[in-house]
Amino acid sequence: MRLIDGKAIAQEIKEEVRDRIASEGIKAALAVILVGNDPASQVYVGNKKKACEFCGIRSISHELPAETTEEEVTELIRKLNNDPEVSGILCQLPLPEGINEKRVIETIAPEKDVDGFTVRSAGALFAGEEGFLPCTPAGIIELLKRSGVELEGKNCVVMGRSNIVGKPMAQLLLRENATVTVTHSRTKNIREITSRADILVVAVGKPMMVDAGYIREGAVVIDVGIHRLNPDENGGRKLCGDVDFESVKEKAGLITPVPGGVGPMTIAMLMANTLKAAAASCDSNRRKFRNALSEMRRSLS
Ligand code: NAP
Secondary structure, three states, rough: OOEOOOOHHHHHHHHHHHHHHHOOOOOOOEEEEOOOOOOOHHHHHHHHHHHHHHHHOOEEEEEEEOOOOOOHHHHHHHHHOOOOOEEEEEOOOOOOOOOOOOHHHHOOOOHHHOOOOHHHHHHOOOOOHOOOHOOOOHHHHHHHHHHOOOOOEEEEEEEEEOOOOOOHHHHHHHOOOOOEEEEOOOOOHHHHHHOOOOEEEOOOOOOOEEEEHOOOOEEEEOOOOOOOOHHHHHOOOEEEEEEEHHHOOOOOEEEEOOOOOOOHHHHHHHHHHHHHHHHHHHHHHHHHHHHHHHHHHHHHO
C-alpha cells in the first residue's frame, strides 16, 4: 500500500498559485463570510485565511453574528458582487437555522463563485462548459493525476450523491473518460459494486463505514470523509474518515489518509479558483480598457 500525500500535493498547488500571482502581478482578493460561531467553521475559515496569506491573496473577512438575517447576508453578497476589488466570494456552510442556504449561495455572481456551488457552475460542469469546479472533487482529480493514477477507461465507483461531492465527482471522472458508477443509501448489494472498482471515492458521511470488505485488492481508495473523534476513546486519534483505514490499508494499492489526504486539497483548489477569478477579471478589465481606448481613438479621428 502507498499513501497519497494530499498535504504535499496541496502545498505544490499553493506554491504554483503564489508564484503565478507574484510573477504576473495579479491582484486577487477572497471575501469570506462566516455567520455565527460554529467552532468547526471557524477552524475551516482560519485555514482558508492562512492559505490566502501564503498565496498572496488578500482575504476580506466578514464575520457576522448568529442572529444575522438572510436579507442581511444576501445584501452583503450583492455588495461584494459589485466590488471590483473582490475576485471571489465564499460563504462558509452551514449557515444558522432560518437562513436558506440555497438562496444565499445563488446570490453569488457566477464569475465570483469560487466554491463552484451555484446552479450555474453545476450546469457548466454538467454541460462541459467553462466554469468554477467545486473544490473537493476538483482536488481529488488533481490528487489522482499528480499521483500518477491513470483515469481513462478505469472502473470508478463514487459512494455518495451529494451536490457538493458525489455528483460533481462523478461528472469530473466522466470528463476524464472513466466509467463511473454512483452508489447511495438505497443501493442494493453495494459491496459487490464497490469491490469491482479500480478507483473508489468514498463520500458517505459515516465514520469508518467502508472496511476491507468493500474494496478490491490493489484498488485506489479516496476517503473524502472527515469526522472528529473523542481522542480519549480512540488512542489519541482526533480525526477519522468514512473509510476504516486500519482495515483497508493492506488491501488497497493507494489510499488517502485522514487527516492529510483530501482535506488540504479542498483549500488548495479554492486558492486556484480565486486566482482563476482574479486573472479573468484582469483580462476583462484589459479588454474593457482596450475597447475604451479604441472608442476614444475612433471619436477623435
Ligand atoms: P452528504 O450530503 O451527507 O451525502 C452523503 C451521501 O452518502 C448521500 O448521497 C447518501 O445517500 C450516501 N450514503 C449515506 N449512507 C450511506 C450508506 N450506508 N451506503 C451508501 N451510501 C450512503 O455528505 P457530503 O457533503 O457529500 O460529504 C461526505 C463526507 O465528506 C462527509 O464526511 C463530509 O464531512 C466530508 N467532506 C469533506 C470535505 C473535505 O474537504 N475533506 C469536503 C466536503 C465534505 P442518499 O443520497 O441516498 O441519502
